[in-house]
Amino acid sequence: MTEKKRTLLDIDPADRARLLASATAYAAGRRTYVVGAVSDVVAANAGRLDAAAREALADAIRPAADAGDSIDAPAWTRALAALETAAPDDLDGLDGNAVDLRILLFCAFRHDMGGDAGLWTRLLEDPTALDGQWCAIAARDLYEAGYAPQGAPEPPIQHLEPLGDAGDPAWADVYMALVGGAE
Known part of the structure; x- marks a missing residue:
């Protein structure tokens, strides 16, 4: 089965990095479905981030990945691996499945409120x-x-x-x- 992806937001790189950082900060430690959704979008967009943004996200994710939490750690570990091995991707927008992107936006919004x-x-x-x-x-x-x-x-x-x-x-x-x- 082919995973369908679409660009939901055509935003500038700084705003893309901020959305991912805000959503990650909100989701870290939640032990709910938002962790999987946010970590999947982070992983899918890792190559679209500059080195500084990837490192900042990795620093935010590393404690959750290293915590050993059986619920959250696997998802954060996958996102961390994607951030550390991402090949540069100069495509615009923010990719992921529609549900995960909606969850990411809600997490970022609630963090930023x-x-x-x-x-x-x-x-x-x-x-x-x-x-x-x-x-x-x-x-x-x-x-x-x-x-x-x-x-x-x-x-x-x-x-x-x-x-x-x-x-x-x-x-x-x-x-x-x-x-x-x-x-």
Whole structure:
């Protein structure tokens, strides 16, 4: 059987490296399906990273690979091996299967929430980068974390009440872009 891959995001190399680093930081130690998804995408894209980005990811992954955790270690070990042996690949985009890429985006987004919103602002400027379902779930996450501005529409999917008021205008702008409004 041939594994199907497709380019989901046509992003610049720095943003690609940041997505992979953020998703890896979020997934490390989770002991859930996200570890396999994130490690598979890291391995599939290892050759598209420059040496510094590969080394930074390897440094982040090595403790999880070396931990001996029977759940996470095999996946991180495969990703680490791919990073250490990757042949240069100058293709654009971020490859992997659609499910793994969606999981990677969610992991990176959840890691980045409350930090620098710049990457997510850039991705939302491209109408083909993130699909509607992804945007709805990400909006829910921001809403529940208190990043929706006062009086903003609620996310279009089931949600909890906001857990506070984070008051970060950059993330408020991301929230408004996700729900299709303008601040």
